[in-house]
Amino acid sequence: MEQQHKISEYVKPWTIPKNFGSVGRAINTTSRPQLFSPITIKDMTMKNRIAVSPMCQYSCNDGFMNDWHLVHLGAFAKGGAGLIILEATATSPEGRISYGDSGLWKDEQMEPLKRVIDFCKIFGPRMGIQIAHAGRKASTEPPFLGHRKQGIPFDDPKGWKVVGPSEVAWDENSQVPHELSISEIKTVINDFKNTARRALQCGFDFLEIHGAHGYLISSFLSPCSNKRTDEYGGDFNGRIKLLLDIVREVRTVWPSSKPLSVRLSCVEWVKDGWQLNDTVRLAKILENMDVDILDCSSGGNSSNQHIVGGPLYQMPFAQEVKNNTNKLYTMGVGLVNKAHEAESCIAENKCDIVAVGRAFLRDPYWPIHVANDLDCDVDVPLQYAFIDKRMMAHLHGKDIFDLKKPGNH
Known part of the structure; x- marks a missing residue:
């Protein structure tokens, strides 16, 4: 009988060499744009200040990531991002935006995540x-x-009953949510804790921790959607209690040595909703x-919102938080598309990290092209640099391959 072989016998792990100065001149780090300066937060050092924003792909089955996510996120890794933040990942089946969302509510969902990482x-x-x-x-297509x-x-x-702080629907086409009881809130908090443990x-x-865009935590923060009169509602301190309880429990399993971030909608874009001064108060x-x-x-908690958009339109929120806190790093987002825009955010101390979404979808190699616009040497996958003579020349200051010579393909 012919011997059977497992795929794993042929597919072996490999190591790709680091590319900085691997073939040509040493990289000059003394005059690099600040966007491409490293930053260390707790035990995490990013090679540059560019992060990939979480972007839902709605392409999972029962919360399990798959080959789509490997290729989608792998392109950003090859493209030079300093930090890649995976899409909003549900802490429970009911916590998904759609039935195609990513999840980490059970141990079995860990393996495909590890493959991507x-x-x-x-x-x-x-x-x-x-x-x-x-x-x-939740419960959408x-x-x-x-x-x-x-x-x-x-x-x-394909749907399920949605939940919230109060029986206030997001809009006329949405379900009226079930108002969470205190015991159900405790379950939600514990789900965040267990998901954080699996992430580690x-x-x-x-x-x-996703506290923005009208999702559960965000809806508890806002007086427009939280009409409770118990300990999780009412005044500012009551409305922020769910988030604070989640942070405390998450920190019992997510080590203090590792960075923890909270995403907030800094303004709700409605008159009587959550405002920037509330964000600064919570940030402290x-x-x-x-x-x-x-x-x-910003935004996302009210169908009545009126957003005034434009390039860098949300960057003032990050700057305001940065100017009014002592220890917090800030991540700035919002229609960052061009090299000089991103560089100005760091150089002018508007934020510490620039998070980019749409630009990465248009161009997974956005950091490499931004670096070129800023006349900066960066890491490029060797496989691609070998193919593109001009890219290699840019990286190393000279043509190290003569493609006309026999044998150079």
Whole structure:
């Protein structure tokens, strides 16, 4: 009988050499743009200040990541990102935005995550994950199916009952959420804790708690959606209690040596909603609870929001938090597209890390092209540099391959 072989016997781990100065001149680090300066937060050192924002792909089955995520995220790793934050990953099945969301509510979901992490780390980025509960914005179709603003009824086989701080629907097309009881809130908190534990076991360098965009934590923060009169509602201190309780429990399993981030919608873009002064007030509390980074976004909690967008439109939120706290690092987001825009955010001390989303979808090699625009040498995968003579010449200051010579293919 012919001997059978496992695929693993042929597919062996490999090591790709570091590319800085690997073939040509030494890299000059004394005059590098500040966007490409390293930053160390706790035990995590990023090779540059560029992060990939969490971007939902709605491409999972039962929360399990797959080959789509390996290729999608692997491209950003090859493209030179300093930090890659995986998409909003649900802490429970009911916490998914859609039935296609990523999840980490059970141990079996860890293995495909590890596969993604291990591949991406070959190219030098730090790897992070955003853990989340969608709250009253859950039970929807993946948006690319054309039903972005329409929730799935809870009695539909693809849907489930959504939950929130109060019986206030996000809009007229959404379910009226079930108001969480105190015991159910305790379960939600414990789910965040257990998901953080699994994230640590997977090998992530960075953890972010999603408190923005109208999802569960965000809806508790806002007086527009939180009408409770118990300890988790009412005044500012009551409305922030869920987030603070989650942070405390997460820190019991996520080591203090590792960076912890919270993403907030710094303004709600409605008159009587959550405002920037609320964010600054909360940030001062979080920095004394071993939170290291505030990821400063906005909006998403009200269908009545009126967002005034434009390049860098959310960067002032990060700058305001940075100017009014002592220990917090800030992550700035919001239509960052061009090299000089990103560089100005760091050089002018508006934020410590620039998080980019849409630009990475258009161009997974955005950091490499930005570096070129800023006349900066950066790490490039050797396989691609060998193919592109001009890229190699740019990296090393001279043509080290003569493609006309026989044998050079």
